[in-house]
Amino acid sequence: MVKGKRLIWCAFAVLFGLIAFFCSFKEVCFPNILAETSSKGELYYFYGDFSGRYFKMFKNSDSLWRYTDYDTFAQAEIESATAVNLHPGNYGDTIKAWRSPAKGRVNIAGSVRLKSNANFMEGGNADGIKISIEMRKFEEGRYLEAVPLEPRYSGCEILNDVPIEFLFTDIYVNAGDLIALSVNKNGNNDGDGNTCVFDVEFTKDESAEDAQLSEFLGCSVAPIRNYSNEQGKDGWFYAFGSVKKYSLMNWRYVYGAYQWTSHFPYQFIGQTIMHPSGKFDNLKIWISDFDGKVAVSGAVSRSSTEGDGSLAGLYHNGNMLWQETCDYYGKKVYDIPEREINVKKGDSIIFSLGTGPKYDEVGDSVEFITNIFCVQIEDQESALDRFSYLSLAENEADMSDTSIISEDIQNNCLTTGQTVGIIAGSVLTVGLAVFVTILAVNRKRKKQ
Numbered sequence: 507m508v509k510g511k512r513l514i515w516c517a518f519a520v521l522f523g524l525i526a527f528f529c530s531f532k533e534v535c536f537p538n539i540l541a542e543t544s545s546k547g548e549l550y551y552f553y554g555d556f557s558g559r560y561f562k563m564f565k566n567s568d569s570l571w572r573y574t575d576y577d578t579f580a581q582a583e584i585e586s587a588t589a590v591n592l593h594p595g596n597y598g599d600t601i602k603a604w605r606s607p608a609k610g611r612v613n614i615a616g617s618v619r620l621k622s623n624a625n626f627m628e629g630g631n632a633d634g635i636k637i638s639i640e641m642r643k644f645e646e647g648r649y650l651e652a653v654p655l656e657p658r659y660s661g662c663e664i665l666n667d668v669p670i671e672f673l674f675t676d677i678y679v680n681a682g683d684l685i686a687l688s689v690n691k692n693g694n695n696d697g698d699g700n701t702c703v704f705d706v707e708f709t710k711d712e713s714a715e716d717a718q719l720s721e722f723l724g725c726s727v728a729p730i731r732n733y734s735n736e737q738g739k740d741g742w743f744y745a746f747g748s749v750k751k752y753s754l755m756n757w758r759y760v761y762g763a764y765q766w767t768s769h770f771p772y773q774f775i776g777q778t779i780m781h782p783s784g785k786f787d788n789l790k791i792w793i794s795d796f797d798g799k800v801a802v803s804g805a806v807s808r809s810s811t812e813g814d815g816s817l818a819g820l821y822h823n824g825n826m827l828w829q830e831t832c833d834y835y836g837k838k839v840y841d842i843p844e845r846e847i848n849v850k851k852g853d854s855i856i857f858s859l860g861t862g863p864k865y866d867e868v869g870d871s872v873e874f875i876t877n878i879f880c881v882q883i884e885d886q887e888s889a890l891d892r893f894s895y896l897s898l899a900e901n902e903a904d905m906s907d908t909s910i911i912s913e914d915i916q917n918n919c920l921t922t923g924q925t926v927g928i929i930a931g932s933v934l935t936v937g938l939a940v941f942v943t944i945l946a947v948n949r950k951r952k953k954q
C-alpha cells in the first residue's frame with residue numbers, strides 16, 4: 507500500500523516536472539513561435555528613414571528582399587527561423603516592420619548582433635551600425651511621427667560583435683500601428699552585416715475585431731522607375747556625350763552584365779554602377795510627359811584610392827542645379843539634396859557623370875542613385891513622343907560640349923574660321939605637292 511502511494515507521488519512529481527519543463531520550453535522558444543500568421547499582424551521590409559521618407563523593398567526570393575542599390579538587402583539567416591541580416595544601404599536604413607491587425611497589446615523580443623567586430627576589421631574603414639526601435643501610430647488614415655519605444659533604442663550604436671538584446675512588454679497598439687527595427691550604416695556600410703531577431707507576440711483585445719487595413723504603410727511615393735532595358739521607358743533615356751548634345755547608348759552584354767554602353771571602352775550605365783569615358787559624359791535623361799512638379803534627389807558613392815575623381819552633375823533643361831567633383835580617396839557618398847522642380851511636358855532632367863577636367867578615367871567607376879519622384883501632375887499626355895524632345899548629336903564632334911570641356915575648347919581649340927583656313931591651306935599644300943611631282947615626272951620623261 508505504501509509502495510502504491512509512493513508510486514502515485516512519483517507519478518505526480520514526473521507529471522509536474524513535465525509541465526514545468528514544457529512551460530519553461532515555451533518561455534525559451536517565445537521569439538521563434540511568434541508573428542507567423544496574418545492574424546498576428548504582418549511583417550514588412552522597408553528602405554529609407556522610418557521617421558521620414560521610406561519605401562517598401564521588393565521580394566527577390568523567399569529569403570531575400572532588395573532595393574535599388576546593391577548593398578541594400580534583408581536576407582533570412584539560417585541560425586534561427588526569424589533571424590535576418592538587415593544590411594543597411596549607402597542611402598538609407600534597412601528596416602523590419604510589424605503592422606498591428608487590431609487593437610491589442612504586444613510583446614517584442616529580439617536582438618541585434620554585428621557579424622564582425624568593427625574595432626578589429628581589416629582596412630580600418632568599418633564604423634559599426636546604429637539601431638532604432640520605433641513606433642508610428644496610425645490615426646485617421648495617416649501615420650504620426652516615429653517615436654522610440656525607449657530612448658536608449660534611438661540611434662543606439664553597435665561597434666562590436668556582442669549581441670544587444672531587447673524586450674518590450676505590454677505595448678498598447680491600435681489597428682494599423684507600425685513598430686519597426688531600423689539598421690543604419692553609421693557612416694559607411696563596410697562590414698555592416700548583422701543578425702537581427704525582431705519577434706512580436708500580439709494579444710488582441712477581447713472586444714476588438716480585425717480591422718480592414720489598406721495597403722498604405724506610410725511609405726513615400728516611390729521614385730519614377732529609373733532603369734530598364736528600353737530607351738524611353740518611364741521617360742528615361744541612357745546616353746553619352748554632353749548635356750547639350752548626346753547619342754543614345756546600346757543595350758549589350760558588357761563587363762559581366764547586360765547594361766547600357768557606348769562604343770568607347772568601359773563606358774556604361776548599369777542599374778546603379780556607371781563609368782564614364784574620356785571626354786564623353788554618361789547621361790541619364792528623363793523627359794517629362796506632364797505639367798506639374800517633381801522632387802529630384804540622388805547620391806554618388808565612390809570607393810577608390812586612385813585617379814582624379816569623377817564629375818557628377820544634375821541639370822534641368824540644360825541648366826546646372828548641382829555639381830560635385832567626387833575625388834575623395836577612400837569611400838564616400840556625395841548626396842544630391844532633394845529639391846522640387848516645376849516641369850512642363852518635354853522638360854528634361856539629366857544626371858551626368860564625367861571623367862573630370864583631365865579626362866583621367868582611373869578609378870572613375872561610381873554607384874549613382876538617380877531619383878525623380880512625381881509630386882504633382884496637373885496635365886499629363888501619356889502618348890507624348892518623348893524622343894522628339896531629345897537633343898541628339900549628328901556626330902561625335904557635335905557633342906563635345908560639356909561645361910568643363912567648353913573651357914578647354916575656348917582655350918585650346920579653333921574657331922570655325924580658323925578651321926576653314928587650315929583645311930583650305932592643307933588642300934592647297936597637297937595640290938601644290940601633286941603639281942610639282944607631275945611636273946618633275948614629265949621633265950624626267952622628256953629627258954629619256
Ligand SMILES: [Ca+2]
Nearest residue numbers: 633634691694
Ligand atoms: Ca557602418
Ligand SMILES: [Ca+2]
Nearest residue numbers: 815861862866
Ligand atoms: Ca577622373
